[in-house]
Amino acid sequence: MGEYIKPNSIIHGDSRELLRQIAPDSVACSVWSPPYHVGKEYEAGMSYEDWLSLLKTVISLHMPILKPGGFLAVNIADILCFKDPDIPRIMAENKNRKRNDITRELVLETIAAHPGLNRYQIAQILGCSEQTVDRRLKGNNIRGGKYATQTRVKLVGGLIEQMGLDAGLYLYDRRIWVKDAAWENSRWHSNSYRSVDEFEYIYMFWKPGITVVDRDRLTKEEWVNWGSRAVWSFPSVRANDDHEAKFPLELPRRIIRLLTAPEDVVLDCFVGSGTTAVAALLEGRQYIGIDIEEKYVEMSKKACRRTLESMNGEQQLQLF
Ligand SMILES: C[S@@+](CC[C@H](N)C(=O)[O-])C[C@H]1O[C@@H](n2cnc3c(N)ncnc32)[C@H](O)[C@@H]1O
Structure with missing residues (x-):
């Protein structure tokens, strides 16, 4: 194996390979949202079994690279239209x-x-x-x-929990992100008794080791407003015009502020449009981003460059 991936870089490739090239015990927090198995463009050709195997492999590859006491935060939703031929x-x-x-x-x-x-x-x-x-x-x-084929709801949390446990990680916390209260007034209700899709989960796993608990990371207001709250409410990105499933910046930003210290390395191995990397930069953390699609790697690099420019180029980037 060559050198380890350097912090402050966005790399093109498959996380199932590239996570093996990250230095052991180096990542303070990994924040990502994988494909959801809901038929997005970047999921084309991926069966349910392929999807499970991708998640399992990626979660297990986190165990060696997370710092002892560090975290893995997975943002994911249940599958609301899971095709089941037996139903x-x-x-x-x-x-x-x-x-x-x-x-x-x-x-x-x-x-x-x-x-x-x-x-x-x-x-x-x-x-x-x-x-x-x-x-x-x-x-x-x-x-x-x-x-x-009829569809039903498929709960994803239990699957992810088990994958974490199998990898040696423990579920430390779980939060609910309420995305779009605006949907309450929407005329796009389906013709059934089902609710509209308006929340997702954030599962936070812990790697055994010493975790520094520093209550000064957030202000008193932040602890009251969201730090101690299990339900987070902020809108999703409404116009996913350049990437199909962007995080709102607030999501990685909160996780990073809560679970990492300045200079820590934050990883997103499904970096997409680069939101986690941008949040890391804005919070004075280092980042590593990975995506299998070249166009998203370019998009992420651009997003980092723009962020750095807006921060007056305080840090030197190593984009390659
Ligand atoms: C839900 S999106 C993440 C969006 C991201 N959080 C953002 O804010 O833009 C999932 C991303 O994972 C990427 N992806 C899918 N399979 C991958 C793999 N095996 N390795 C690396 N990236 C992968 C897709 O190209 C897609 O950009």
């Missing part, structure tokens, strides 16, 4: 079926009339959800058709 057909008699009259043609016309607008803006013009626009464009208009 009997849900028999639903819809008394209030309102058909969504947004057609593919209408979406295409609107895009042609407003070149340069992203999916979110197109959805606003049409008065529908981003998901509807997406579904029309990708041609999968039919949902729950007569012969379609």
